[in-house]
Amino acid sequence: MNIKISTLFLIMVVLINYGFTAIRIQxxxxxxxxxDSDFKSIKNIDDYLYWECIYNPSIFSSSRSEQQIIAQLGDIKYSKYVKKTFSSVGFFSACGPGFCSYYIVAVKKDKSIKVINTPNDFRKFIGxxxxxxxxxxxxxxxxxxxxxxxxxxxxxxxxxxxxxxxxxxxxxxxxxxxxxxxxxxxxxxxxxxxxxxxx
Known part of the structure; x- marks a missing residue:
């Protein structure tokens, strides 16, 4: 008797879950x-020779060596143009104690350097x-x-x-x-x- 009740209970659970799944699919x-892997899917390269997105763990970071490149696109030979460019502020800014953020350093077609480190600039960058x-x-x-x-x-x-x-x-x-x-x-x-x- 207990086995039959347990079996019926399991069937009911399966049917209920199936019903919820069906609703979600419909x-x-x-x-x-x-x-952060989403940054690797940014397709914007038309206006740039190269760009890289950098994670800054803290506004107190004093050099690029304390930061991490999480995505890059374009001709890697232009990375030497941006390796010394540094920003202590950026978009996706989080709370303390580190106040981490992200920013992008890009090499434009004329080989000038552009830093994208505000929410508005980042939206324009994605295009x-x-x-x-x-x-x-x-x-x-x-x-x-x-x-x-x-x-x-x-x-x-x-x-x-x-x-x-x-x-x-x-x-x-x-x-x-x-x-x-x-x-x-x-x-x-x-x-x-x-x-x-x-x-």
Whole structure:
């Protein structure tokens, strides 16, 4: 008798999970996360001979040796032009104690050096959205977080010329003490011109 009850219980659990899965599939949204590997999918090279994206672990870093190149694109021979260029501030800026951030150093066609270290400059640098990785970077650039916690996992779908993301709003980046409230589920769209809007 106990075996039959256990079997029925397992069948019910499987059917319920299948039902939830079916709903998610019909919704056309796919689970998604974002990390620094997304930078490697930036396609912007038309205006540059070479660029590299650098992670700065702290505003107190005193040299490039304390920072890390996480992505690069273009002719590597031009890397020598930028190896001494340094910035202590950048986009995706996080809170203390390190106040980490990212910035990009690029060699333009005329071989002049350009530093991209503000959210607005980074959005312009990406330009037209070519893939979902660039769209995710635009979302992060606006201060939103792609949580890796299963409860708050983000999802997305592509619709016409937009990438639409469902994620949780933990509050825009701030160095104020966090308010202990449940994050709100929000929907964000990124169009092909890198404009972002809440739906």
């Amino acid at each position: 919704d056309d949204y796919n689970p998604i996360t974002s990390d 037209k959205i070519d893939n979902v990785e660039e769209a995710k970077l635009i979302v992060r650039n606006a201060g939103y977080i792609f949580s890796i916690a299963p409860k708050y996992m983000a999802s997305y779908k592509q619709s016409a010329d937009k990438y639409i993301f469902k994620l949780h709003d933990f509050g825009l980046q701030s160095c104020l003490p966090p308010v202990q409230t449940e994050p709100k589920s929000i929907t964000i769209a990124v169009d092909e011109m890198a404009s972002i809007s809440r739906l």
